[in-house]
Amino acid sequence: PDVSAIINSIKKDEEYNVQSIFIKDFHERDLTSLDPDLLILHQIPSNERLPFDIFKNNLPIWFINGPKSDLDFISDLDLGLKFNEADTYDYLGINEFYAEYNTSFKKFTFNDSTYKMIENSPPLFMYNNILSFSSNIEILLNAKYAFQEDLELLFFGKQGNEKKYAMLNAEGIWRWRLFNFQKNKNHYNFDEFIIKIVKNLLIDDYQDRFRINY
Numbered sequence: 001p002d003v004s005a006i007i008n009s010i011k012k013d014e015e016y017n018v019q020s021i022f023i024k025d026f027h028e029r030d031l032t033s034l035d036p037d038l039l040i041l042h043q044i045p046s047n048e049r050l051p052f053d054i055f056k057n058n059l060p061i062w063f064i065n066g067p068k069s070d071l072d073f074i075s076d077l078d079l080g081l082k083f084n085e086a087d088t089y090d091y092l093g094i095n096e097f098y099a100e101y102n103t104s105f106k107k108f109t110f111n112d113s114t115y116k117m118i119e120n121s122p123p124l125f126m127y128n129n130i131l132s133f134s135s136n137i138e139i140l141l142n143a144k145y146a147f148q149e150d151l152e153l154l155f156f157g158k159q160g161n162e163k164k165y166a167m168l169n170a171e172g173i174w175r176w177r178l179f180n181f182q183k184n185k186n187h188y189n190f191d192e193f194i195i196k197i198v199k200n201l202l203i204d205d206y207q208d209r210f211r212i213n214y
Contacts (some may be wrong), residue, residue: 001174002042002064002066002171002172002173002174003020003042004174005173005174005176005177005190005194006040006064006173006194007020008177008187009177009187009190009191009193009194009195010194010195010198012187012191012195013195016198019034019036023041023044023045031057031059036059037059037060037202038059038060038061038062038198038201038202039059039060039061039062040061040062040064041061041062041063041064042064042066043064043065043066043067043068043069043171044063044069044070044073044074045068045069045070058161058163059163060163060164060165060201060202061159061163061165061166061201062165062166062167062168062197062198062201063165063166063167063168064167064168064170064171064173065127065167065168065169065170065171066125066170066171067125067171069127071083071127071129077159078159078160078161079135079157079159079160079165079167080133080134080135080136080137080157080158080160081131081132081133081134081135081137081157081167082131082132082133082134083127083129083130083131084129084130084131084132095125095126096123096124096125096126097123097124097125097126097143097144097151097153097170098121098123098124098143098144099118099119099121099123099124099141099142099143099144099153099154100118100119100141100142100143100144100153101115101118101119101140101141102139102140102141102142104139105138105139105140106138107138107140107156107200108196108199108200110189110192110193110196111189111192113184113188113189114189114192114193116189117176117179117180117183117189117190117193118141118193120179120183121175121176121179121180122172122175122176122179123172124143124153124170124171124172124173124175125170125171125172126143126151126153126169126170127169127170130151131151131152131169133157135157135158136157136158137152137155137156137157138155138156138157139152139153139154139155140154140155140156140197141153141154141155143169143170151169152169153168153169153170154166154167154168154169154170154197155167156200156201164200164201165201166197166200166201176190176193177190
């Protein structure tokens with residue numbers, strides 16, 4: 001459901017073409033034939049690791065993690081982050097968390113109604129594993145958590161090759177799209193949320209910064 005929700009939003013912008021491929025069917029030749037500008041990798045599982053270096057083509061990547069994600073694999077990538085084991089008091093590896101917008105985030109903005117959607121949307125399913133970082137990130141969303149400091153829910157960073165990446169450390173974003181429609185009879189706010197993430201991953205911060213706030 002997450003993949004379908006994201007694809008539907010991206011397709012609303014006629015500038016983009018979207019191709020969906022199962023990870024087990026994804027090969028290096030696909031990068032050559034499709035010539036993508038952005039990869040969105042949804043739940044990379046341990047038993048289906050990509051058989052080639054996804055970074056050597058120097059593409060921006062949006063990672064979306066969930067119960068089937070191989071966090072050790074992601075930690076080994078050149079992202080400047082590491083997933084650590086959840087604390088011993090955490091009896092569940094995955095819980096529901098509500099999202100909270102980080103008011104210090106400056107890369108782009110949303111309409112007021114989209115901020116309200118973020119604040120009021122259903123919770124997402126997220127790992128309790130603590131992240132540690134060796135490079136700078138910019139946090140868009142934190143997860144509200146009663147027992148410790150906020151967990152990084154959605155953030156942006158730079159790969160070792162200087163290309164951008166984003167990471168949504170949760171699944172269930174499709175419920176936001178459904179919630180948006182139930183409240184407003186349209187998907188405008190959810191579409192804006194997805195498209196602005198995609199556009200930011202694709203643009204050059206130094207040359208096209210003015211294109212973010214449209």
